[in-house]
Amino acid sequence: MLDFYEVIKRRCSIHKFKSDMIPEETLIRILHAGTLAPNPRNTQPWEFIVVTDNDIKKRVADIKVSKTVQYFESIGTEAAMRRVKAGFADQQEAILSAPVVLVVCYKKDDDLHNYAGTWACIENIVLAAYAEGLGAITMAPRGEEEIKKVLNIPPDYGIASIVPIGFPDEKASFKPRIPVKDKIHMNKW
Numbered sequence: 482m483l484d485f486y487e488v489i490k491r492r493c494s495i496h497k498f499k500s501d502m503i504p505e506e507t508l509i510r511i512l513h514a515g516t517l518a519p520n521p522r523n524t525q526p527w528e529f530i531v532v533t534d535n536d537i538k539k540r541v542a543d544i545k546v547s548k549t550v551q552y553f554e555s556i557g558t559e560a561a562m563r564r565v566k567a568g569f570a571d572q573q574e575a576i577l578s579a580p581v582v583l584v585v586c587y588k589k590d591d592d593l594h595n596y597a598g599t600w601a602c603i604e605n606i607v608l609a610a611y612a613e614g615l616g617a618i619t620m621a622p623r624g625e626e627e628i629k630k631v632l633n634i635p636p637d638y639g640i641a642s643i644v645p646i647g648f649p650d651e652k653a654s655f656k657p658r659i660p661v662k663d664k665i666h667m668n669k670w
């Protein structure tokens with residue numbers, strides 16, 4: 482098992498996975514790590530849909546990609562249109578190649594607390610996956626309402642993220658970060 486800071490440093494988004502299945506006990510360990518995250522009043526507002534069925538993955542990927550195209554077209558800037566022209570094959574591949582596509586849901590509430598708690602859970606899941614030698618990516622659930630229908634998600638739940646997980650089949654590169662000292666404000670902004 483990797484040291485905690487090594488896991489954080491090595492984690493980066495993966496868009497291509499080997500077909501090998503994640504052992505069930507590993508997946509349970511990862512999801513259990515998710516449930517240890519801080520969350521509002523310990524209400525544990527998350528639910529996990531573990532998608533392994535290829536037809537369901539395809540339907541989710543098709544919705545996600547078509548809604549992503551629509552979204553970038555609606556932005557309409559040069560950079561956004563370049564992104565549309567380049568296509569979203571990487572998004573499709575992440576969902577279709579992953580042996581497990583985790584759809585992490587949260588109970589809707591009046592503030593963003595359940596959503597925030599569910600994201601804390603997702604971060605634990607992603608870090609635990611890397612500690613286990615797996616890779617993952619957190620994806621925006623574009624086309625959320627359509628995806629909810631495909632997955633039978635109740636109306637009072639939303640999707641926080643679509644998280645393909647599996648053994649990486651690419652060497653993803655680390656994306657540099659702004660130096661932390663440029664983000665720190667002492668006492669007041």
Ligand SMILES: Cc1cc2nc3c(=O)[nH]c(=O)nc-3n(C[C@H](O)[C@H](O)[C@H](O)COP(=O)(O)O)c2cc1C
Nearest residue numbers: 492493494495571572618619620621622654655656
């Ligand atoms: C809320 C959120 C939504 C994201 N949505 C997508 C997505 O829809 N598609 C995608 O390829 N990556 C998505 N990402 C991954 C980010 O692009 C990625 O984390 C970021 O570029 C930093 O790269 P790294 O994860 O490799 O460090 C998302 C990340 C977050 C936190």
